[in-house]
Amino acid sequence: MLLGIDVGGTFTDAVVIDNQEILAQAKVPTNHEDVLQCVLAALDKVLLDGVAQNLQRVVISSTIVTNALTENKIDPVFLAVMTGPGMNVKGKFPVEPHYVSGYVDHRGKITAQIDWTKHRDLLNTKGSGVCAVSGKFAVRQPQNEYLLEYELKKCGYKKVFLGSELSGELNFVRRTNSAYFAAAVYKVFEKFCQKVQLALENRGITTSVHILKADGGTLPLKVALEQPVETVFTGPAASVLGIEALAAPEVNSISLDVGGTTTDIAFWENGLPLMAKRGASINGYPTAVRAFHMRSIGIGGDSKITKTIDGYQVGPEREGSAAAIGGSVATLSDALIVAGYVSFGEPAKSLEAIAKLGGNPVIEARKIVESAVAQITATIKDMLVEWAKQPVYTVDDVIRGTEFEPAQLIGVGGGSLGLVKAVGEAMALPVEIPQGAMVANAIGAALARPTLSAGLRADTTDGYYIIPESGRRERLPSGFGQRVAEKLLADWLHKQAADWQLQGQEVELISCEHFRTIHSYYDTGDIFNLRMQLKPGILHKIVGREVEL
Amino acid sequence: MKNTLGLVFFPAFDWMISPTHPERQERLLYTRDQLEEEGLFDCEEIKEYRPRLAQINDLQRAHIGVPGIARLITPAHLASAGGCLTAADAVMRKEVQRAFALVRPPGHHAMRVVHGIRGFCTVNIEAIMVEYLRSSYGVKRIAVIDTDVHHGDGSQDVFYHDPNTLYISFHQDGRTLYPGTGFPEEAGSPGAWGTNINLPLLPGTGDEGLHRLYDGLISHILEDFKPELIINSAGQDNHFSDPLASMAVTAQGYARLADKLQADIAVLEGGYSVESALPYVNTGIILAMAGMDYSKVLEPDMSELRKQDPRCNKRVDQLIEQVGDLYFNRERTKKELLKKCNGVWQRKKHIYYDEEGIREQQVETVRYCNSCGGYFTIQTAAEDTRFGDQSAFIVCLPRDICPNCRQKAYDEALREKKTGRWQYVFVQQIVDGFIETI
Numbered sequence: 001m002l003l004g005i006d007v008g009g010t011f012t013d014a015v016v017i018d019n020q021e022i023l024a025q026a027k028v029p030t031n032h033e034d035v036l037q038c039v040l041a042a043l044d045k046v047l048l049d050g051v052a053q054n055l056q057r058v059v060i061s062s063t064i065v066t067n068a069l070t071e072n073k074i075d076p077v078f079l080a081v082m083t084g085p086g087m088n089v090k091g092k093f094p095v096e097p098h099y100v101s102g103y104v105d106h107r108g109k110i111t112a113q114i115d116w117t118k119h120r121d122l123l124n125t126k127g128s129g130v131c132a133v134s135g136k137f138a139v140r141q142p143q144n145e146y147l148l149e150y151e152l153k154k155c156g157y158k159k160v161f162l163g164s165e166l167s168g169e170l171n172f173v174r175r176t177n178s179a180y181f182a183a184a185v186y187k188v189f190e191k192f193c194q195k196v197q198l199a200l201e202n203r204g205i206t207t208s209v210h211i212l213k214a215d216g217g218t219l220p221l222k223v224a225l226e227q228p229v230e231t232v233f234t235g236p237a238a239s240v241l242g243i244e245a246l247a248a249p250e251v252n253s254i255s256l257d258v259g260g261t262t263t264d265i266a267f268w269e270n271g272l273p274l275m276a277k278r279g280a281s282i283n284g285y286p287t288a289v290r291a292f293h294m295r296s297i298g299i300g301g302d303s304k305i306t307k308t309i310d311g312y313q314v315g316p317e318r319e320g321s322a323a324a325i326g327g328s329v330a331t332l333s334d335a336l337i338v339a340g341y342v343s344f345g346e347p348a349k350s351l352e353a354i355a356k357l358g359g360n361p362v363i364e365a366r367k368i369v370e371s372a373v374a375q376i377t378a379t380i381k382d383m384l385v386e387w388a389k390q391p392v393y394t395v396d397d398v399i400r401g402t403e404f405e406p407a408q409l410i411g412v413g414g415g416s417l418g419l420v421k422a423v424g425e426a427m428a429l430p431v432e433i434p435q436g437a438m439v440a441n442a443i444g445a446a447l448a449r450p451t452l453s454a455g456l457r458a459d460t461t462d463g464y465y466i467i468p469e470s471g472r473r474e475r476l477p478s479g480f481g482q483r484v485a486e487k488l489l490a491d492w493l494h495k496q497a498a499d500w501q502l503q504g505q506e507v508e509l510i511s512c513e514h515f516r517t518i519h520s521y522y523d524t525g526d527i528f529n530l531r532m533q534l535k536p537g538i539l540h541k542i543v544g545r546e547v548e549l
Numbered sequence: 550m551k552n553t554l555g556l557v558f559f560p561a562f563d564w565m566i567s568p569t570h571p572e573r574q575e576r577l578l579y580t581r582d583q584l585e586e587e588g589l590f591d592c593e594e595i596k597e598y599r600p601r602l603a604q605i606n607d608l609q610r611a612h613i614g615v616p617g618i619a620r621l622i623t624p625a626h627l628a629s630a631g632g633c634l635t636a637a638d639a640v641m642r643k644e645v646q647r648a649f650a651l652v653r654p655p656g657h658h659a660m661r662v663v664h665g666i667r668g669f670c671t672v673n674i675e676a677i678m679v680e681y682l683r684s685s686y687g688v689k690r691i692a693v694i695d696t697d698v699h700h701g702d703g704s705q706d707v708f709y710h711d712p713n714t715l716y717i718s719f720h721q722d723g724r725t726l727y728p729g730t731g732f733p734e735e736a737g738s739p740g741a742w743g744t745n746i747n748l749p750l751l752p753g754t755g756d757e758g759l760h761r762l763y764d765g766l767i768s769h770i771l772e773d774f775k776p777e778l779i780i781n782s783a784g785q786d787n788h789f790s791d792p793l794a795s796m797a798v799t800a801q802g803y804a805r806l807a808d809k810l811q812a813d814i815a816v817l818e819g820g821y822s823v824e825s826a827l828p829y830v831n832t833g834i835i836l837a838m839a840g841m842d843y844s845k846v847l848e849p850d851m852s853e854l855r856k857q858d859p860r861c862n863k864r865v866d867q868l869i870e871q872v873g874d875l876y877f878n879r880e881r882t883k884k885e886l887l888k889k890c891n892g893v894w895q896r897k898k899h900i901y902y903d904e905e906g907i908r909e910q911q912v913e914t915v916r917y918c919n920s921c922g923g924y925f926t927i928q929t930a931a932e933d934t935r936f937g938d939q940s941a942f943i944v945c946l947p948r949d950i951c952p953n954c955r956q957k958a959y960d961e962a963l964r965e966k967k968t969g970r971w972q973y974v975f976v977q978q979i980v981d982g983f984i985e986t987i
Contacts, residue, residue: 012592086832087587088842103849106582106828111849173588228838278591391590393581393601394563398628399602440676514569515575520792523569527578 001054002539003046004446005039006061006212006238006439009301010260010318013442014042016051020542025439035064036195043203047145049532052204061212061234061445064192065185069232069282073435074184075130078124078157081176082135082144084112092173094180094285098122100148107179107459108140108466114147127155132179134163136172139468140457159186166227167288168277168468170345174279174288181282182229189228193221208501210450215290216241216273216282217451217536223500230289233280234445238290240273241444243412244538245262246434253432254380257401257440258416258425260302261318265379266294267404272537273403277390290453297379301333301370302417305318307357312364314372323353330354332372332419338365342418343383372419373426381428408432412440450502453510453533456489461486461517461525467492482514482528489532505534554839555639555648557598557632558584564625564654566904570808571694571793571821572654572669575871575966580651583828584835600632600652606982607634608672611707613977613984614663615929615941619673626672629654633678636814640778641686647838649783649815650674651831651956654799657701657782657818658728662911662943664931667697668728675782675816676707679714682778683948684980689713694767694810695720697804697818698794700731704782705745710915710925711943711947712741715774717767719748719759721787721794726752727903733872738915739886739894740922743879746770746872751766751864752795756802758865759787763809765869770876781812785820785830789854792828793821797857800826804833804843812838828912892917908932921951924958928971941973942966948980962987 001023005014013028017025026045030038037061064525068074079095084103090096102114116123131152138145149160161182163175174211200209210218212234219381224231239257243266249255267274273292280291298316305501306313314332318475322333324345330353337350338341338361354361354368390402411420412432424431458476466473466484470492477484490507497505513529560577567573584590588874590597605619608630614621629652636648658668658673665671675693682688693708695701695718708714723729737745747763771779785791787798794927807815815838820827829848875882886894893916900909909931917923922948930940942965944958966974966987974987 060832085829085845085847086583087589087592087836088845090842092588105849106579106586170582170585171588171591172586173591286588320821389597389599391558391561391597395561395623395625396563398631399624402599412785414634493738513562515562515578516573517575518569518573521569527575 001051001056001448003051003058004442004444005042005057005059006441006445007035007038007063007268008235008259008441009063009262009388012042013036013439014046015439015442015446017443017446018048020540022084022443022542024051025442027439032063032067035062035067036192036199039196040199042072043335047203055205055207056520057208057210058200058205059210059212059218059445059448060196061238061441062192062231063235065189065228065232066235068185068188068526069181073188075187075343077160077178077180077183078127079176080131080133080148080152082114082148083172084136086136089173093176094283097176101142102135104135104137104141104144106137106140108137108462110141114144121263123151123155125155127152127157129156129157130159130160130161130183132163132176132183134172134176134179138164139168139170139175140161140466142468142471142474154410160184161186164468165471166229169288171278171288174286174456177282177285178229178288181287182227189223189231197221212238212445212448213451214534215275215451216292216448217452218448220501229282229287231290232282232289235441236266236294236296237292238441238444239264239412240266240294241448241538242440242442243410243434243444243445244273245443245542246412246440246539247410247432249408249410252405253410254406255410255412256376256420257418258411258413258419259300261298261300262296263299263376263419264294264296265376266292266385267383267406269404274387293383294381297375299332299375301331303332304332305332305335305357305368312368312371314368322350324350330395332368335365335368336418336422338362339369341369341389341421369422372375376423377426405477410434444538447538447540447542449505449534449537449539450497450500451536452493452497452500452502453492453531454489454496456485456528458485458528459525482512485528485530488533489530493532493534502534507532508535552875553594553596553645554835555596555598555636555645556602556835557636557648557650557652558598559628559632561625561653562626566624566666566669568611573969576653576795576823577651577827578819579824580827580831582791583804583832586831589832589835590699592839592841594841595835596639598635598639600628600635602627603630603634603677605678607681609977609982610982611673611676611683612659612661612663613943613975615931615939615973616936617945618663621665622671625654629651629656630672630674630677633674633816634681636816637678637767640813641682641695647811647813649835649838651817656819657695657697657784658699658705659703660706660900661945662909662929662941664909664934664939665858665907666904667900668703668843668906669819670703671708672796673703675704675780677893678814678816680979680982687921688777690774691715691778691780692717692771692774693780693781693782694812695784695818696787696806698725698786698796699784699819700747701782701818702728702730705731705735706955709745710738710739712744715746715770715776717746717748718775719750720760721752721796722749725793733868733875739883739890740915740917742883742886743876746876748868748872750796751858751861753797753855753858754861754865755789755858756799758861759802759806761862762865762868766938768809768871769873773877778814779808779810779812781807781815782818783807783815783834784818785827786822788820788822788830790822790825790848791820797855799851799854800829800833800846800848804837805828807834807837808843816938852928887917905935907934916954916957918951918954921949921954922947924950924954926961939973940971941975942971943975943977945977946979
């Protein structure tokens with residue numbers, strides 16, 4: 001049995017899945033002041049007799065980190081960076097960093113050691129709490145980061161996050177921001193994890209507890225504490241996984257998860273959601289947090305309708321429940337009912353509420369729906385353009401193109417039926433609404449697979465290889481070549497997965513570059529850049545069906 | 550509009566001339582790593598574009614390939630030329646203020662007539678872009694500043710009869726470096742006299758000499774010419790660490806130049822210090838063009854940088870005087886030359902294709918007209934090409950050609966066809982890149 005809990009903006013859902021079927025599901029209102037209580041309230045509703053003892057895994061997708069960040073309930077962080085020469089990074093980080101000397105070049109060569117004589121002040125500070133350290137090209141050679149971490153711990157800092165440990169990929173600014181945000185939310189997240197652990201133990205749940213990440217993977221609590229920032233934006237990630245479990249689109253698709261307040265849009269290819277190429281932005285700062293290529297816009301079933309000079313504005317505020325189900329003012333759902341896209345509750349109440357806006361209610365309702373649809377299609381268009389602008393490194397890339405051409409729309413979430421139909425009409429695409437869409441997010445969380453990816457860079461001129469995620473820089477074994485490189489990386493991934501108690505999964509090669517290096521017309525060696533990952537996705541699909549709430 | 554830079558980054562990791570050639574897959578690898586690591590693609594001042602593929606007609610506005618341009622190029626050339634067109638579109642549609650096509654393969658040694666690869670180049674990507682800007686956007690006056698260490702003899706060749714393109718190249722003196730040309734006397738054919746500016750510098754010239762030349766001459770020429778667009782052929786081999794040349798410019802020197810020049814579009818040309826120079830020079834140019842702070846872009850290792858010899862500045866001062874006179878008296882000289890040549894001007898050229906060992910002989914003839922800019926013809930005979938020995942007679946019809954000249958040009962092409970001397974007789978319509986085989 002698998003248990004999934006998703007804390008959403010409006011509701012917190014829980015679901016128990018047994019043998020590919022939904023055994024129990026629950027929905028409770030979310031209280032942002034006390035996320036833990038929501039988790040437990042939803043949990044208690046699905047803990048039928050015998051469930052607690054038979055659970056194989058619990059996965060929680062919570063807004064705890066997202067809320068801490070958006071509400072700025074974070075800890076002050078001491079940020080130290082080693083930029084060396086290059087772009088001026090002033091203003092690129094949420095706090096003014098402390099600049100430390102020392103530089104690593106693009107080949108991973110230390111071209112400047114840290115000059116401690118310049119940093120007497122730093123060595124003499126009395127630190128406490130959390131700090132973050134990041135150096136340019138530390139993913140090629142992390143030694144300067146380690147030295148700085150060592151000194152800062154001596155100053156009294158309890159927890160130090162390193163940029164190179166949070167991401168193995170190039171992009172100094174993003175790694176630095178990841179390290180900063182990881183440090184900033186560490187204590188909030190740690191407290192939450194402890195409470196969850198305790199509450200579950202009190203209920204007799206002894207199985208492993210995982211936290212969902214922005215990239216749709218899960219991590220055991222203990223490991224998640226080493227990278228807390230990865231658990232930001234898990235709501236949309238859970239939604240994507242839910243769709244995967246329920247619909248698993250075979251053709252290129254665009255999914256719309258329509259909630260009360262927002263709609264999350266994601267792209268699908270070969271049955272898998274597309275990942276953003278460079279990572280998520282947090283509070284306007286780019287980070288290395290891997291996330292799906294998706295956008296959230298402020299349009300949902302409960303969206304407020306505002307009259308403008310030439311039409312209507314839908315959202316981004318939430319009005320409340322639709323008039324059809326007892327609300328007092330017309331919402332987008334009411335407009336969808338009156339315009340004939342969907343029918344639920346008392347349609348007469350919807351008509352009455354829309355009529356209050358003046359004019360012919362059916363015509364006005366259509367205008368409202370058109371306005372919402374226009375916003376959604378504009379966002380989709382933006383996303384298509386963004387996707388097509390992925391970097392191209394080879395002639396092959398240019399010829400093949402990277403345009404995404406959708407063949408269908410998939411709608412999930414409470415408000416999806418009518419709105420997605422309207423979007424489908426506007427985009428001339430067929431629409432699919434899978435069964436079981438009511439608690440798709442919790443299902444997604446329950447079924448999420450662990451994700452783990454890592455890179456290996458070998459520079460045979462130097463005679464070393466590094467797996468940045470491990471922090472290890474080792475001499476190349478004899479007979480080194482691409483096959484050996486792949487094996488070294490796959491072995492490390494399997495070992496890491498075992499250490500983190502992640503289920504055994506296949507490893508796949510995501511990218512591979514091989515260059516010969518030449519000096520004065522002579523071959524001097526090879527550079528290999530590899531990336532591999534545990535195959536992402538969901539544990540298994542389920543047969544969608546609604547059960548009593 | 551905010552100060553924004555459109556960046557077309559296309560390192561062509563699957564294209565090379567040969568495995569150990571300077572134009573090999575590795576060339577922009579370290580630049581890619583540096584740009585990614587700096588996080589430049591995330592800056593709101595920088596907008597990323599993917600290159601499109603140029604069409605054969607785009608290439609043929611600037612080139613006549615023998616036997617045909619399509620048989621001489623690889624898809625990589627369509628992508629790098631296409632990258633330049635993408636950059637041009639981004640600027641002309643005002644999506645960005647300026648653009649940098651950081652692409653390979655390069656192009657400034659490719660001449661109008663193409664029999665093969667010379668100086669690592671097959672098609673001239675700047676020239677293709679210039680002709681595209683004219684045909685698609687009606688831009689007339691364009692300045693091309695070539696900051697590559699080698700003389701851009703291909704660009705000079707394509708623009709030599711065009712008074713609306715100001716081509717300025719500073720480079721290491723041709724007596725000490727490939728391709729051996731690029732002296733002040735090569736100032737354009739009579740109708741375009743003074744719009745081809747060559748500034749050969751002494752080996753060892755560094756930031757100081759370069760900026761002395763820019764401030765003392767190039768900036769004044771640009772001010773006078775009043776181009777609608779400035780294009781920078783941004784070669785990076787004046788760098789002190791370049792293995793093929795002997796200059797002493799730094800990343801700061803290049804970035805400051807890019808800042809002063811504020812080119813509308815820059816296009817990467819040469820630069821083969823792939824590890825020690827390109828990552829830093831490119832970062833510097835990008836930051837400068839995007840209006841960002843580039844003062845912290847420094848090479849980690851400056852030990853090879855030598856102080857500039859006093860003779861370098863002396864040469865710069867000579868050039869400022871000599872070429873300044875040439876440029877600012879160009880209208881008078883132009884009249885004299887046109888009068889002297891009496892309607893027909895001709896030159897002979899020997900062209901060597903270092904990459905393939907091709908020897909080409911050309912006779913270029915310009916025929917002037919009172920009601921239009923006239924037209925020109927090229928007789929070409931090349932030995933040892935991929936297709937064996939080949940010869941062609943080519944008539945080039947400029948945009949503004951009058952009906953009278955057009956008729957004359959076709960008559961000439963037909964006459965030459967009848968002589969049976971040529972394997973091919975072509976008529977090139979510069980305006981649309983249509984090449985007719987007679």
